[in-house]
Amino acid sequence: MFIKGCRMMKISRVIMMNKFRISGILQSSKNVQAIDNNCKGVRTYTWIEKLEDFHREKMKAVRFSSADLGSLYINEGEQVPEPDQNEVRIKVFATAINRADTIQRRGRYNPPPGATDILGLEAAGIIDKLGPGCPDSLAVGQRVMSLLSGGGNAEFVVANSALVMPIPAHLSMVKAAAIPEVWLTAFQLLHFIGKVSPSDTVLVHAGASGVGTAAVQLVKQVGAKAIVSAGSQEKIDFAVSLGASAGVNYKEGSLADKVMAITEGQGVNLILDPVGASMFDDNMKMITMDGRWILYGLMGGTQANLDMGKILGKRITLTGTTLRSRSLEYRGRLIKEFSSLALPLFETGTFQPVIDRVLPFSEIKEAHTLMEGNKNKGKIVLELQKEESGTDKQEL
Amino acid sequence: MFIKGCRMMKISRVIMMNKFRISGILQSSKNVQAIDNNCKGVRTYTWIEKLEDFHREKMKAVRFSSADLGSLYINEGEQVPEPDQNEVRIKVFATAINRADTIQRRGRYNPPPGATDILGLEAAGIIDKLGPGCPDSLAVGQRVMSLLSGGGNAEFVVANSALVMPIPAHLSMVKAAAIPEVWLTAFQLLHFIGKVSPSDTVLVHAGASGVGTAAVQLVKQVGAKAIVSAGSQEKIDFAVSLGASAGVNYKEGSLADKVMAITEGQGVNLILDPVGASMFDDNMKMITMDGRWILYGLMGGTQANLDMGKILGKRITLTGTTLRSRSLEYRGRLIKEFSSLALPLFETGTFQPVIDRVLPFSEIKEAHTLMEGNKNKGKIVLELQKEESGTDKQEL
Numbered sequence: 045m046f047i048k049g050c051r052m053m054k055i056s057r058v059i060m061m062n063k064f065r066i067s068g069i070l071q072s073s074k075n076v077q078a079i080d081n082n083c084k085g086v087r088t089y090t091w092i093e094k095l096e097d098f099h100r101e102k103m104k105a106v107r108f109s110s111a112d113l114g115s116l117y118i119n120e121g122e123q124v125p126e127p128d129q130n131e132v133r134i135k136v137f138a139t140a141i142n143r144a145d146t147i148q149r150r151g152r153y154n155p156p157p158g159a160t161d162i163l164g165l166e167a168a169g170i171i172d173k174l175g176p177g178c179p180d181s182l183a184v185g186q187r188v189m190s191l192l193s194g195g196g197n198a199e200f201v202v203a204n205s206a207l208v209m210p211i212p213a214h215l216s217m218v219k220a221a222a223i224p225e226v227w228l229t230a231f232q233l234l235h236f237i238g239k240v241s242p243s244d245t246v247l248v249h250a251g252a253s254g255v256g257t258a259a260v261q262l263v264k265q266v267g268a269k270a271i272v273s274a275g276s277q278e279k280i281d282f283a284v285s286l287g288a289s290a291g292v293n294y295k296e297g298s299l300a301d302k303v304m305a306i307t308e309g310q311g312v313n314l315i316l317d318p319v320g321a322s323m324f325d326d327n328m329k330m331i332t333m334d335g336r337w338i339l340y341g342l343m344g345g346t347q348a349n350l351d352m353g354k355i356l357g358k359r360i361t362l363t364g365t366t367l368r369s370r371s372l373e374y375r376g377r378l379i380k381e382f383s384s385l386a387l388p389l390f391e392t393g394t395f396q397p398v399i400d401r402v403l404p405f406s407e408i409k410e411a412h413t414l415m416e417g418n419k420n421k422g423k424i425v426l427e428l429q430k431e432e433s434g435t436d437k438q439e440l
Numbered sequence: 441m442f443i444k445g446c447r448m449m450k451i452s453r454v455i456m457m458n459k460f461r462i463s464g465i466l467q468s469s470k471n472v473q474a475i476d477n478n479c480k481g482v483r484t485y486t487w488i489e490k491l492e493d494f495h496r497e498k499m500k501a502v503r504f505s506s507a508d509l510g511s512l513y514i515n516e517g518e519q520v521p522e523p524d525q526n527e528v529r530i531k532v533f534a535t536a537i538n539r540a541d542t543i544q545r546r547g548r549y550n551p552p553p554g555a556t557d558i559l560g561l562e563a564a565g566i567i568d569k570l571g572p573g574c575p576d577s578l579a580v581g582q583r584v585m586s587l588l589s590g591g592g593n594a595e596f597v598v599a600n601s602a603l604v605m606p607i608p609a610h611l612s613m614v615k616a617a618a619i620p621e622v623w624l625t626a627f628q629l630l631h632f633i634g635k636v637s638p639s640d641t642v643l644v645h646a647g648a649s650g651v652g653t654a655a656v657q658l659v660k661q662v663g664a665k666a667i668v669s670a671g672s673q674e675k676i677d678f679a680v681s682l683g684a685s686a687g688v689n690y691k692e693g694s695l696a697d698k699v700m701a702i703t704e705g706q707g708v709n710l711i712l713d714p715v716g717a718s719m720f721d722d723n724m725k726m727i728t729m730d731g732r733w734i735l736y737g738l739m740g741g742t743q744a745n746l747d748m749g750k751i752l753g754k755r756i757t758l759t760g761t762t763l764r765s766r767s768l769e770y771r772g773r774l775i776k777e778f779s780s781l782a783l784p785l786f787e788t789g790t791f792q793p794v795i796d797r798v799l800p801f802s803e804i805k806e807a808h809t810l811m812e813g814n815k816n817k818g819k820i821v822l823e824l825q826k827e828e829s830g831t832d833k834q835e836l
Binding site (some may be wrong): 050057182320321324328339340342346347348349350351352354355356357358359361362363364365366369 | 534651652716717720735736737738741742743744745746747748749750751752754755757758759760761767
């Protein structure tokens with residue numbers, strides 16, 4: 045990375061750090077050329093305008109010292125991460141909270157090997173540095189959002205280039221930050237695993253959650269029918285406003301009986317289940333023959349009494365899935381398909397990231413409190429930096 | 441169906457029975473033409489040489505009056521069934537016993553709606569009558585084997601033409617009768633559901649059973665690795681002789697621990713499970729990340745304690761499946777793929793139907809006793825009629 049106006053020595057140091065050596069500097073343009081040690085050719089780097097952003101080597105990032113919510117803090121002395129092979133560094137403008145963050149804080153969801161301990165599974169911002177080997181489609185200065193194995197709740201984060209998506213035109217950083225985790229999860233559940241088709245009736249548990257609101261829109265878009273479960277009429281109404289055909293309050297009476305009534309005794313053939321044990325018997329009751337039941341969370345506990353005769357008799361497929369632990373290849377493939385099939389529908393306004401509220405970065409404790417209270421409809425976003433007024437995107 | 445040399449009156453009667461009326465009789469050829477009552481056009485029927493087979497209107501078939509094994513009997517006064525639209529009638533030379541037969545006898549596996557109560561899920565024989573609408577590829581006199589919804593334990597059975605396969609050259613009726621149910625089940629488990637690939641390690645429970653011995657051969661053929669479980673060293677040795685790489689006696693110590701040792705701590709990524717509850721904890725322990733676990737029977741009971749955290753953490757897919765209850769379209773598609781991919785390998789001798797023993801039709805009680813004793817390695821076949829010496833097939 046090269047900084048306009050910085051000294052030659054500084055440039056050399058940065059280049060050496062990246063295992064490149066200088067072949068020439070084009071002072072007249074915004075570019076610097078360098079040749080890598082392995083003679084893989086000349087690379088051209090874009091200069092960055094904001095000198096101060098790149099001279100800082102320390103950054104703010106969210107850490108925690110115990111399971112307790114009060115132990116969350118923003119460490120101001122974090123090392124700014126360096127992008128490795130095929131990685132980009134993103135200057136983060138907005139990031140979002142996921143249930144996995146709160147579970148990780150409670151010590152029950154460790155980051156995958158090699159991932160940072162800093163919280164945050166997604167971010168939106170501007171590419172400020174490209175590691176070696178990144179594809180030509182990515183450039184410094186580009187507005188991007190990314191799925192992360194961690195580290196998004198920070199001023200800078202490195203992301204694998206395969207997990208980075210361009211932010212759809214007209215979408216703000218705040219809205220973009222609300223997309224990667226929940227939309228890619230919902231897309232994975234419905235398209236990669238559930239193979240949703242127009243004839244499906246899909247039960248979307250927690251229909252007003254981040255994944256729930258994305259799933260309802262994705263189900264509607266393929267022409268299938270979504271029924272949601274939620275804990276209040278307000279949440280149900282909200283899910284219906286997004287395209288759900290009906291909703292059931294799981295706090296009032298038998299969920300399965302109500303769903304069977306709504307479906308005129310047919311039941312549902314695809315269940316998106318972030319709940320687990322507490323909904324187990326209801327799910328088993330209302331799932332149809334050949335039903336697909338996708339477990340992606342355990343908010344309602346883990347221990348269930350399984351009647352295998354029902355699995356056999358109804359030819360049920362029960363699949364557990366998570367996104368974070370998937371191979372890079374899998375996540376890259378997911379992002380590629382999502383970018384091709386779904387991202388254009390954000391451009392047109394057909395898909396809307398659903399945001400419950402936007403908090404300043406400093407309000408990390410409040411963000412976790414809201415998430416753990418299950419009060420939110422859609423995403424809780426943390427804003428780190430506003431886009432310059434000249435580059436602010438017009439909202440749809 | 442029209443019988444050479446029979447009286448006109450007889451022909452009329454048979455035609456009326458089939459809701460057709462005669463439009464003309466071509467005495468000079470082996471054909472009779474008839475027009476159906478719904479004026480769907482003229483149909484041509486082939487005359488049959490063996491008069492005696494068609495003058496009989498009663499046949500022998502296996503019935504039972506209670507769950508008790510002793511209640512099994514051969515009813516000699518059964519009506520010979522008539523093939524309906526898209527059906528063929530098969531004169532049965534050999535049929536085989538399945539566990540489903542014994543479970544049906546015990547009242548816990550009713551035939552699907554519309555199917556006969558006569559036992560028997562498969563048969564091999566000769567087509568002796570074509571119902572209307574059968575494809576040109578089928579002809580009276582053809583040696584065929586068929587998957588059935590029931591009725592195979594009888595002298596005649598009707599089968600949907602989509603479920604009929606030609607018997608590979610050189611394969612006897614007895615061997616052919618041992619193919620449909622277990623090979624199509626194993627093929628479904630491995631190819632339609634399990635999507636077996638060469639890198640898989642497959643645990644084949646009950647590796648010396650009918651489905652087990654077919655599965656071991658199918659696994660080997662794709663280049664994957666099969667590990668079997670069985671209740672004796674003799675059965676294990678037998679499965680290894682068919683291509684299994686190892687076997688574990690489930691009666692001796694921890695099955696999961698032994699499989700983990702055999703796989704050097706890796707575990708198995710595909711499990712074929714006809715057992716259910718009694719193997720549940722072992723399966724959960726030895727299945728890998730992204731493991732596919734296919735339940736197709738409940739020999740070991742139905743009630744299990746499920747830790748949903750393991751389903752999620754290992755991203756397990758647990759699928760229940762049966763063959764008999766599947767739609768005709770599904771079974772037809774299965775048979776089409778099996779015929780294309782697997783049947784040629786019976787011609788070459790790569791695949792061998794495994795037969796434990798051949799009993800005369802009258803020994804139906806003995807056949808159920810053997811099946812329920814789990815003593816058999818491979819299929820128990822009932823022979824109804826030997827092929828004429830002139831048409832006997834040379835065994836491979």
